[in-house]
Amino acid sequence: MAETRLVLMRHGQSLGNEANLFTGWNDLDLSASGHEEARKAGKLMREHGFLFDAAHCSMLKRTIHTLHHCLDELNQAWLPEYRSWRLNERHYGALQGLNKDDTIARYGREQVQQWRRGFDVTPPEVTLDSPHYPGNDPRYASIPVSDLPRAESLATTMKRVLPYWQDTLLPSLRQGQSLLVITHGTVMRALIGHLNGLDPEDARTLEIPTGTPLVYESDETGTPRHAHSLDSSDVRIHS
Template identity: 45%
Template structure:
């Protein structure tokens, strides 16, 4: 039975400052580093020994895996990074203080930008220096594939090809895998694995630094019913297990 661990990165510097982060490449806060260390201890306690690791190309996700692997003794595990696992791109909202954005645009509009499934934030202009096409880490990617802002629906559509191309084959080949990524990219995987509806996944919360375990049968279907789904804000169809 293959196992998959989903791990949202520890608290980032901009989580702490309550800013829209998206693809902005910030590091972990001190609290986030402590969360990652605790996640590593949880993996050791539960006897989880991933043999394949995947992260986004963003520093906070990579740092989280680096800490987890050190604490759990898995630093030798091969790591594959992909932009497809990046956080949802928040467009022109990136870098803005969330409270100030509410004061300017109203609570309801910000709620729609953040929590609806299909609504996109205000998009970046193509010449905006925050456009990912100007970053070296995305130089090998067709600029037409790089977003200027995404809905959750867009982010899910970006993530799923990586599941089919890289993660699922690793699991089918007998590996136990860990994905260190972001709230919204992990929502995309949870939505697919558990068959959640659009509204359900939009309200599904994934805490920072808390491993979520999926166990799969031979056909790569999640086995069993999840525990402590209420910690994620609902999720009647959730079949993962929150490990805390």
């Protein structure tokens, strides 16, 4: 593949998706359907002749396992892999691990919808002694405490994600590398919103399917310009 390409993909269906939970940074694995979605995505990319120079994912096993399925199907398990907390899902604070329907019954649909999709609305924070506080997880021990979220809105998630785009992903693309990035729904909204110049209202309402590669073709500078889904799923983005 001569072109420089960026493929963004949300992980396959997780156990949290399957159980209708607020998952966030909670480290749940893929469901049986999610494993199959990941394998199918890798096979689809192989059939389209995709070759990558490096792969990126979050620190959570649902993206790591999705990535490994894809690389196995692509016959590119040898690729360099990079994992970053900046690609983690939005931290849902004290909502993490709760069933969405139960949360609606307790707080009301309007309030829960604001927590889920309000651009700058932050859910209740986790306490410092909570198992959901990243400071209590050894994988984040090297991250400054001031950077560790106790809850995030879409706006603060974007502020966390965009430095990884600017400092890591974009320079690699501009060097002519093609990248596979496996991440999460809210991170996809942040990246697509930035790449496509969407206003916050459009970005927050994007519906991102699991296990569906979104392909950006790059211009002569390596900057992604045009996006298309690799199958018939509609990601509802602007050109």
